[in-house]
Amino acid sequence: MNDNLTLVDTARLVLHDREYDFPIITGTEGEVGIDIAQLRNKTGVITLDNGYGNTGACQSAVTFIDGEKGILQYRGYPIEILAEKSNFVEVCYLLIFGHLPNQDELDKFQFSLTHHSLIHEGMKKFYEGYPPSAHPMGILSSMVSSLSAFYPEADYNADIELNIVRMLAKLKTIAAFAYKKSVGQPYVYPRNDLSYSADILHMMFAVPSEPLEIPKVFEDALDKLLILHADHEQNCSTSTVRMVGSSEANLFASMSAGISALWGPLHGGANQEVIEMLEKIRADGGNYKKYIELAKSKDSKFKLMGFGHRVYKNFDPRAKILEIAAERVLNLLGIKDPLLEIAKNLEEIALKDPFFIERKLYPNVDFYSGIIYRAMGIPTNMFTVIFALGRLPGWIAHWKEMRETLGARINRPRQIYTGETKRHYIPLSDR
Numbered sequence: 291m292n293d294n295l296t297l298v299d300t301a302r303l304v305l306h307d308r309e310y311d312f313p314i315i316t317g318t319e320g321e322v323g324i325d326i327a328q329l330r331n332k333t334g335v336i337t338l339d340n341g342y343g344n345t346g347a348c349q350s351a352v353t354f355i356d357g358e359k360g361i362l363q364y365r366g367y368p369i370e371i372l373a374e375k376s377n378f379v380e381v382c383y384l385l386i387f388g389h390l391p392n393q394d395e396l397d398k399f400q401f402s403l404t405h406h407s408l409i410h411e412g413m414k415k416f417y418e419g420y421p422p423s424a425h426p427m428g429i430l431s432s433m434v435s436s437l438s439a440f441y442p443e444a445d446y447n448a449d450i451e452l453n454i455v456r457m458l459a460k461l462k463t464i465a466a467f468a469y470k471k472s473v474g475q476p477y478v479y480p481r482n483d484l485s486y487s488a489d490i491l492h493m494m495f496a497v498p499s500e501p502l503e504i505p506k507v508f509e510d511a512l513d514k515l516l517i518l519h520a521d522h523e524q525n526c527s528t529s530t531v532r533m534v535g536s537s538e539a540n541l542f543a544s545m546s547a548g549i550s551a552l553w554g555p556l557h558g559g560a561n562q563e564v565i566e567m568l569e570k571i572r573a574d575g576g577n578y579k580k581y582i583e584l585a586k587s588k589d590s591k592f593k594l595m596g597f598g599h600r601v602y603k604n605f606d607p608r609a610k611i612l613e614i615a616a617e618r619v620l621n622l623l624g625i626k627d628p629l630l631e632i633a634k635n636l637e638e639i640a641l642k643d644p645f646f647i648e649r650k651l652y653p654n655v656d657f658y659s660g661i662i663y664r665a666m667g668i669p670t671n672m673f674t675v676i677f678a679l680g681r682l683p684g685w686i687a688h689w690k691e692m693r694e695t696l697g698a699r700i701n702r703p704r705q706i707y708t709g710e711t712k713r714h715y716i717p718l719s720d721r
């Protein structure tokens with residue numbers, strides 16, 4: 291075989307003077323990966339990749355990101371087009387089933403999402419046990435796991451599509467009830483005549499027997515936010531969903547794990563942290579330059595929350611859309627939020643600073659989303675819950691894709707052991 295051709299088609303590893311060839315896999319957008327599935331079998335060694343920065347855990351047809359160019363596409367559609375032209379339910383369908391629905395498909399999907407949105411009355415009792423201070427993400431994760439008690443058939447992989455619909459339909463009710471619990475108000479039931487986004491806001495902000503008109507600007511803003519959060523390929527929470535699902539754990543258990551992974555401040559929890567950081571800067575006299583210096587200092591643990599991303603080494607396209615959306619929503623509502631001013635100042639100064647330029651740190655999706663949530667009256671501890679509602683179709687799409695992949699294996703990484711070598715056991719009396 292021509293040596294040049296071999297180099298193109300395979301990657302050659304030289305280890306202890308022996309050569310090994312591994313196939314090269316090229317994705318539809320031209321990204322290249324070395325398939326090392328046979329690495330250990332052939333060589334006896336493994337790869338070590340702290341934080342999985344260079345590890346492709348699967349092949350997936352759901353979402354494409356080019357972090358260098360700032361591109362994000364769901365099933366081939368650019369995020370900018372979907373955020374402008376689509377609605378969240380349509381995007382859910384697209385992510386989960388792989389194509390944009392026609393009118394008939396969309397109507398049926400919408401109908402099933404509204405008609406499965408009640409949760410079992412027995413689940414209301416669980417909420418009663420939580421203290422009012424409970425973080426709604428903890429409640430969300432436990433309630434979603436509890437769904438498996440009410441729909442045990444999920445354990446046997448029966449009715450996967452029905453359980454997917456149940457999951458999507460019920461999460462907004464579960465989320466809104468968690469909010470009602472935290473403010474000590476009675477629960478408001480879902481309404482079938484409202485859009486997915488309007489229904490979330492209605493269940494959160496209405497009181498029983500007094501329907502509330504949800505302003506269109508809120509409904510549209512929330513819908514856009516949900517679309518922008520709907521998927522982001524193999525991020526921490528989605529990889530968690532795939533990890534848990536790879537053991538054939540049921541849909542609800544897998545989604546619950548995703549919610550827990552999302553909660554962390556380095557992931558979806560960052561949206562809450564951003565607003566808390568902006569509030570802190572405002573309370574400190576608005577001296578944002580001081581906080582830029584703190585973020586740069588090796589002696590401080592302070593990070594500019596909502597900045598930086600493992601994959602984007604250019605603008606996060608979602609942050610660009612959200613910055614404009616935040617201004618628009620505030621203008622429409624006639625609100626002047628000093629936190630937006632601080633955020634814009636931080637962004638402006640950071641983007642000119644060599645520290646951030648060299649490390650390619652740009653605002654991410656969480657930097658501006660909180661400003662919009664605040665304008666809608668959503669409390670800070672619910673921000674990550676809204677993120678979870680948005681990310682749910684992405685988690686489901688990946689879980690479903692994995693389940694449908696022939697030959698998918700349980701996910702089980704290896705390690706390089708660094709502990710003690712074999713030791714002799716010393717009886718307690720001799721220690």
Ligand code: ACO
Pocket residue numbers: 341525555556557558560585586592593594595596597598599600601649651654655656
């Ligand atoms: N503020 C200040 N410095 C930062 C920041 C930040 N927000 N983010 C990264 N850096 C610095 C790091 O200190 C490091 O500097 P060094 O090379 O001198 O050591 C360098 O930039 C590279 O950062 P890493 O931590 O190695 O990047 P990684 O890819 O591991 O982490 C992450 C990405 C977790 C998003 C990180 O940028 C961060 O913590 N950002 C703040 C939290 C945040 O906004 N998370 C939301 C991400 S989007 C999402 O999950 C929805």
